[in-house]
Amino acid sequence: MSEFSARVFELVRKIPQGCVSTYGDIAFAAGKPRGARIVGYALHRNNDPENTPCHRVVFKDGSLADGYVFGGKDVQRVLLEKEGVIFTPDGKVDMKKCRFVMV
């Protein structure tokens, strides 16, 4: 468990309900602008699923991960919709309204 992954989890926990963030943004905020994959890897190994809403983390274009997700992208989508996240007809998250930017 590196400082980077710990920071990833911390940032993900900060995403408010009804918002999403991207792997790239989290990686950037955690100090690795090119570390998008590492973020995914870290979440895959998810140390703290109770407090880490990894379903609020999506691709840069708003689409969801395709197969390795906890219960499938459909489940992920439903969870997000329940939280108030807007989806486009494309089946992607409306990044314009729901993208949470780390500051």
Next chain:
DNA sequence: TGTGTGACGATCG
């Protein structure tokens, strides 16, 4: 200790 891999992302063809 070294090698392979992967919830990504961007660029090339």
Next chain:
DNA sequence: GCGATCGCCACAC
């Protein structure tokens, strides 16, 4: 416009 490939870097084996 879409598909395939390369690059990134931490972590597991």
